[in-house]
Amino acid sequence: MKMERKSTEIRQEEIRRAFLELIDHEGLHNLSTRKVADKVGVSEGALFRHFKSKRAIILSIIDGVEDVLMKSLRAVATEDSSSADRLFKFLCVHVRYLIENKGITMLLFSEAAHSNDPELKARMLKILNSQKQLAKKIIQDGIVAGEWDSSLQVENVATLYMGIPISLNIELILSPYGVNTENFCKKMMCILERALKKSA
Amino acid sequence: MKMERKSTEIRQEEIRRAFLELIDHEGLHNLSTRKVADKVGVSEGALFRHFKSKRAIILSIIDGVEDVLMKSLRAVATEDSSSADRLFKFLCVHVRYLIENKGITMLLFSEAAHSNDPELKARMLKILNSQKQLAKKIIQDGIVAGEWDSSLQVENVATLYMGIPISLNIELILSPYGVNTENFCKKMMCILERALKKSA
DNA sequence: TAACTTAGCAAGCAACCACTTACTTGTCAA
DNA sequence: TTGACAAGTAAGTGGTTGCTTGCTAAGTTA
Structure with a gap:
């Protein structure tokens, strides 16, 4: 052997x-x-x-999410371009990472909600919360810059955004022939922009 | 004893x-x-x-989802009122059920995605798919009735919709002081309507 | 090549899993 | 009052879990 x-x-x-x-x-x-x-x-x-331990494997995976995904998202959110560009790029980076690391969504979501291990739970929550805060920043910037409607409630748009990466997971489950990542992001962005743009 | x-x-x-x-x-x-x-x-x-068996408990819970939630959603979707009213009511019924049966989201989502029990998986998929189809119907009706923009891609709006109940779950995790169901639905509906309404 | 470190293994641990067995007890119609 | 049945129990079953043990062999360095 x-x-x-x-x-x-x-x-x-x-x-x-x-x-x-x-x-x-x-x-x-x-x-x-x-x-x-x-x-x-x-x-x-x-x-x-x-x-x-098994727990140490999970913690190591979380380290990876923070080092790779969150770092990228942070970079995109503070980039020097239009809010629309940033939001789209943000979504693409987010979605691509989840596709390439398919178990992450489940792990994040499940452990954040149900883990009775306080450290684990706290770290999962921090990741979810950071994602939302970054989304809020981009939206807020867009409103301040006059790209988007000032009557929008930033918090709520960010809440809606947080569902999108998971919508992707549902899509992956429901459509047996696979989902085109790039297309998915474009379609979601298209609808988001309709909601964001200034009312006439 | x-x-x-x-x-x-x-x-x-x-x-x-x-x-x-x-x-x-x-x-x-x-x-x-x-x-x-x-x-x-x-x-x-x-x-x-x-x-x-344990499996029988899960199957019995699914029966409940079909008998109660899906039946209600179907009723709301085919109701005789404006599409906006129906979509809002649809969301409210959906969200309220998930709040009152908190484990369902996890069970549905997890088993639909990962179960290696074909019958279980099929039933979970059917529920998710039916929800999406009903959402599509309401949106399509709204477009046909001239309430909403005809350039909208119904499929994509429905995909976005499917993320909302899960956004709620994320919200419940992230906000320690609880979430007002009615308010949550109103806020999400408000953004959805912005996306749906006719462009000037 | 000898000494040392590291990655690997097979086997086994207690604890827990879904589920069964053999038996007891409460409820209620005849 | 009693007999049948439904709802309960305690103590198992074999299998799986996360993890440890005692040992071997592959690389590395002196």
Whole structure:
């Protein structure tokens, strides 16, 4: 039996990927360290060599969301371009990340709502809240700049925005032939802009 | 030890309620028949006297969604009033049901996406799909009646609509002081109408 | 090449899972 | 009052969970 040995860094990444893929395919509620180890192609013991607990895997995944997604979103939100451009780009970045890391939505949403692990819950909440705050900033900027209607309630538009990435997940479930990400963002943006533009 | 005996019908309802409440408070992934039984205040064995399996509890909950929520939504969608009125009422009924049965969103969403039980998955999908079709119908009617802009793509507005009930869930997670249902619906409807109304 | 570190394994742990069994007790019509 | 049945229990079942153990072998450095 050949034994393929890889560094912890590589294995950790493989484990995170396998973890998310299993959440996506089978759901959080029947995800076990056994299955993750199988998917990676390693014994269960080896898995605990690279992460000290299942919880540590989740925390490491959250670190990734903060380092990659949130950083990108923050960059887009503070970019120097029109609010419409920024909002569209924001949505695209958001959606693309969720497509490429399909288990994240479920993990974020479920743990934020139901985890009885305070640290985990707090970190999930912080991510969701930051996303909403950034969306609010872009919308507010657009109103101040005169691009959008000043009678709009920023908070409510942001609330509506937060549902869009999850609408995508529903779309992915409902349409068996797949969803074109770019198109999805354009369509949603199209409707959002109708709601945002100044009333005559 | 006193033993309080109730009829199967009553116990079944208690079990469904406990099941959903536990999903809401602790999440699907750590929901056990033991906890459900504890919450109802009955032994685990008694639980299996009223439902033949855990799966049967879920199926029974789905029956309830179809009998109560979907029936109401269908009634509202085919009502004889303006499309704007119907859409608002539709949203209110939808949201109120999800508030009063808090675990449903998670159950629907999670099982529809991840269940490897084909029957369960199919039924969840059917519910989500029916909701979307009904939303499409209302929007289409509004366009035909000249209430709303004819250049709108009905499909996309319905997709956006489907995100709203989940936006509510996110709102419930993010705002610790609770969410006013009626207000939430009014606010979302207000933005939706801006998007729907005819461009000048 | 010898010493040391690291990634891997198989096997096993207690705790928990959905569910069953064998038996008891409350309710109610005859 | 009694007999049948429905609703309850406590104590299991085998299987799965997250995690640990004791050990081996692959790389790395001296």
